[in-house]
Amino acid sequence: MKRIVVFLSGRGSNFRAIADAVERGEIPETRIVAVFSDQAGAPGLLEARRRGIDVHALPRPPGGSRREHETVIRATLDPLEPDLICLAGYMRLLSSEFVAAYRGRILNIHPSLLPKFPGLEAQRRALEAGEVVSGCTVHFVDEGLDSGPIVLQRSVPVLPNDDEETLSARILEQEHHAYPEAIRKVLSS
Numbered sequence: 001m002k003r004i005v006v007f008l009s010g011r012g013s014n015f016r017a018i019a020d021a022v023e024r025g026e027i028p029e030t031r032i033v034a035v036f037s038d039q040a041g042a043p044g045l046l047e048a049r050r051r052g053i054d055v056h057a058l059p060r061p062p063g064g065s066r067r068e069h070e071t072v073i074r075a076t077l078d079p080l081e082p083d084l085i086c087l088a089g090y091m092r093l094l095s096s097e098f099v100a101a102y103r104g105r106i107l108n109i110h111p112s113l114l115p116k117f118p119g120l121e122a123q124r125r126a127l128e129a130g131e132v133v134s135g136c137t138v139h140f141v142d143e144g145l146d147s148g149p150i151v152l153q154r155s156v157p158v159l160p161n162d163d164e165e166t167l168s169a170r171i172l173e174q175e176h177h178a179y180p181e182a183i184r185k186v187l188s189s
């Protein structure tokens, strides 16, 4: 059995898509062993609990450094021996030490066709730039911002009347296909 850990900070719709794919047997020989969040109130954690998955709400302590926060996270994470850590709307950057410890075993999903529009508000920036095609990217995490090797991308049209909300929804629908597909690809390679 391959062991996935999901990191999220909010809504958790990508987590749900991954968990559904695992339940349907679309990511064979795999289970989600835990969900971690830096936000104790993240809706994605409720969903994980509902599914009987172990959750770990580990907020960054006020005034604490990233290093201290990651030390706390790794005390719980490392013994789980994850084959893959899936960042799914996890709104924190990981340190180079963390990335080095799990190199090649951390995936992220981003709502643009990287290398275009890394960072926050990618959908809004794609609209402002007048893009006619956008999409999502699943990539390995390295030390940079949304810059690691790409596993796969899915594109969507940008329509003339799109606003940030309509474009984000169209991209999100593709994210929910892309993430399970990327995980399957990485775990089977």
Ligand code: GRF
Residues within 6 Å of the ligand: 008, 010, 011, 012, 013, 014, 015, 044, 088, 089, 090, 109, 110, 111, 136, 172, 175
């Ligand atoms: C998604 O748009 C993802 O691409 C980005 O954060 C959002 C998370 O959404 N990294 P959700 O929490 O999975 O619903």
